[in-house]
Amino acid sequence: MNRASLDKRPDEVATMFDDVAPKYDVVNDVLSMGQTRRWRKVVVEAMEVSRGQRVLDLAAGTGTSSEPYADEGIDVVACDFSLGMLKVGKRRRPDIDFIAGDATNLPFADNTFDASTISFGLRNVNEPKKALAEMLRVTKPGGKLVIAEFSQPVVPLWRNLYTEYLMRALPAIAVKVASNPDAYVYLAESIRAWPDQDHLAAWLQESGWENVTYRNLTGGIVAVHRAFKPASSDTAGPDAAAAAIAANKGPVAKLRRNITRSPR
Numbered sequence: 001m002n003r004a005s006l007d008k009r010p011d012e013v014a015t016m017f018d019d020v021a022p023k024y025d026v027v028n029d030v031l032s033m034g035q036t037r038r039w040r041k042v043v044v045e046a047m048e049v050s051r052g053q054r055v056l057d058l059a060a061g062t063g064t065s066s067e068p069y070a071d072e073g074i075d076v077v078a079c080d081f082s083l084g085m086l087k088v089g090k091r092r093r094p095d096i097d098f099i100a101g102d103a104t105n106l107p108f109a110d111n112t113f114d115a116s117t118i119s120f121g122l123r124n125v126n127e128p129k130k131a132l133a134e135m136l137r138v139t140k141p142g143g144k145l146v147i148a149e150f151s152q153p154v155v156p157l158w159r160n161l162y163t164e165y166l167m168r169a170l171p172a173i174a175v176k177v178a179s180n181p182d183a184y185v186y187l188a189e190s191i192r193a194w195p196d197q198d199h200l201a202a203w204l205q206e207s208g209w210e211n212v213t214y215r216n217l218t219g220g221i222v223a224v225h226r227a228f229k230p231a232s233s234d235t236a237g238p239d240a241a242a243a244a245i246a247a248n249k250g251p252v253a254k255l256r257r258n259i260t261r262s263p264r
Helices: 010-031 035-047 067-071 083-092 128-138 156-177 181-193 197-206 238-247 252-258
Strands: 054-058 075-080 097-100 113-119 139-150 210-217 222-228
Touching: 035 067, 035 113, 035 139, 035 210, 035 222, 054 128, 075 083, 083 097, 113 128, 128 139, 128 197, 139 197, 197 210, 197 222
Parallel strands: 054 075, 054 113, 075 097, 113 139
Antiparallel strands: 139 222, 210 222
16 A cells, blocks of 8 residues: 555645546446445435434535435535535535535534534544544534444455455546546545544544444445434533543453444
């Protein structure tokens, strides 16, 4: 893996996504062999939100992940750091609120959203743990967070086949269908470098989220994590997150006992 290609500044990553914005959704469908639609459907089902509630869709890109909520009359805010992505999304869905924002310093007040979600974007945040704390801050007490992210296949043979596809076939396909193939080399490497399911669950606990569960999709290629903000506002927020981090400095293995997996 080329570590240098992962050492990008936030503005460089934003520019990269600006470049691929026009064809981003189509290319994703091709590279995932159509699986992205199924994965996003699982996220919407896990959110369990309804009319009258407000949802933050972080790293929303062109708003593809936000559309199911808007279609059901749910107040959804699509937030992303790529202006190029947001412009493409706003042209297609002018009825959705698209807002530019940094995941580590969200432009929203405390306790604003009934639920928050981020799909396939957390690994591209420069400080993912800070983003988890920010989503905790802007979510209402008792509200939920749902994360869909690429993860580690659970079957060794499948893991090896997937790694070969990720590092060899995916960039080759991207050369033919993407406007900026180098962006997909970066994305492939970021997926390979991303922590596994239990590590992300531990990060959620450390950030102050509770009742953390996750569900593997497509053999663990993707994992959908769900967690809840403590119902009492006195036990949530930056101070509580800092306290939780201080209390959980041990090995991740010690935290796994507190992590449950949702039924398949």
